[in-house]
Amino acid sequence: AQTVTQSQPEMSVQEAETVTLSCTYDTSESNYYLFWYKQPPSRQMILVIRQEAYKQQNATENRFSVNFQKAAKSFSLKISDSQLGDTAMYFCAFMKHLEEDDMRFGAGTRLTVKP
Amino acid sequence: EPEVTQTPSHQVTQMGQEVILRCVPISNHLYFYWYRQILGQKVEFLVSFYNNEISEKSEIFDDQFSVERPDGSNFTLKIRSTKLEDSAMYFCASTRGSYNEQFFGPGTRLTVL
Numbered sequence: 001a002q003t004v005t006q007s008q009p010e011m012s013v014q015e016a017e018t019v020t021l022s023c024t025y026d027t028s029e030s031n032y033y034l035f036w037y038k039q040p041p042s043r044q045m046i047l048v049i050r051q052e053a054y055k056q057q058n059a060t061e062n063r064f065s066v067n068f069q070k071a072a073k074s075f076s077l078k079i080s081d082s083q084l085g086d087t088a089m090y091f092c093a094f095m096k097h098l099e100e101d102d103m104r105f106g107a108g109t110r111l112t113v114k115p
Numbered sequence: 116e117p118e119v120t121q122t123p124s125h126q127v128t129q130m131g132q133e134v135i136l137r138c139v140p141i142s143n144h145l146y147f148y149w150y151r152q153i154l155g156q157k158v159e160f161l162v163s164f165y166n167n168e169i170s171e172k173s174e175i176f177d178d179q180f181s182v183e184r185p186d187g188s189n190f191t192l193k194i195r196s197t198k199l200e201d202s203a204m205y206f207c208a209s210t211r212g213s214y215n216e217q218f219f220g221p222g223t224r225l226t227v228l
Contacts, residue, residue, distance in 0.1 A: 009216050043160040043171055045150065089217070093158075103152060103204065107216035 003027060004094050006106035013082045014114050020067075021077045021109045023092030029053075031097040034068065034075045039089040039108070048090070051075065053097075082113045117141045119220035121207050127226045128197055136192045136223045140209030147190045148208040148217065149182065151175070158206070164190065197227045 003026045013019035025034070036048040051059045051068050058066050063083075067076045079086055092106040120139045128134050140147050149161040162172040164182050181193045190209070194201055204224050208217040 006216070037158060039160070043163060043173065045158045045160055047157045091217075103158070103206075103222070105206070105208075105217075105219040107218055110216070 003104045004092050004106040006090075006092055006109050008109045009107070010110045010112070012112040012114055013079075015082055015084060017082055018078060018080045019082055019111065021079075021090050021092075021111065023075045023077070023106055025073050025075065025092075025094045025104075027073070027094065027096075029096050033095045033097065034066075035093040035095070035103075036064070036066070036075075036077045037091040037093060038086075039091065040085075040087070045091075049077065079111075084113050084115060087111060087113045117218075119207055119209055119218050121205075121220035121223050123223060124221065125224045125226070127228065130199055130227055131196050134194050134197055134225060136194075136205050136207075136225065138190045138192070138207030138209075138220055139188055140190055140207065141218055142188070144209035144211050144218075146170075146210045146212065147182075147184070148210075149192045150206040150208065150219075151203040152206070152222075153200075153203040161192070161205075194225075197225075199227050201225060202227045 005024045032053045034051045038046045038048045049059050049061045049064050058068050063080045065078045089108045089110050091108045095103045122137045147164045150158050152158045160173050162176045163170045179195045183191050204222045206222045207220040210217045
């Protein structure tokens with residue numbers, strides 16, 4: 001069974017607006033990593049953002065930021081000023097600390113940015 | 116809840132040997148994928164498969180790689196002559212439609228010595 005849950009199979013947003021993609025996970029670990037990957041139609045997997053669980057500060061990369069709620073085991077991705085090129089599948093992923101060969105993926109959220 | 120399974124969980128092989136990684140996708144899914152993640156690096160797309168043929172493949176997926184759905188349930192990735200740099204975690208995924216959510220297996224860790 002997957003330990004990472006993305007409850008929104010599809011979402012859409014108007015260009016220039018903000019959208020938030022949800023991700024929850026289940027673990028008993030205290031130290032781990034969380035990721036958001038973007039998969040455009042090319043199928044290439046692009047790492048969007050990464051968060052270390054021991055860091056309280058939410059990670060930010062340009063227009064992408066996360067809301068990491070460790071107690072709630074929630075890791076949402078916020079995309080600000082959405083652009084047409086943001087249209088893609090977005091995967092949330094979890095990896096235990098020091099176990100780089102044990103990554104778990106959510107099922108993905110398909111985001112469409114509308115002009 | 117149905118899930119994607121992969122065997123073995125860990126495969127160790129000698130350089131130059133052939134390996135076959137096996138995946139059992141979710142039964143009513145139609146699209147199948149292989150990804151890999153070299154230790155500590157990003158996840159990379161290898162290939163997608165639909166209707167018994169490759170629909171897309173990346174530059175990584177060269178002549179050393181092949182995929183097959185031999186019996187309608189298994190989906191295999193074969194590496195003909197393994198190299199040291201093939202050592203990675205290999206993930207299989209499946210989906211009902213190419214625009215639907217993908218369900219990932221737990222991965223097979225391949226170690227080439």
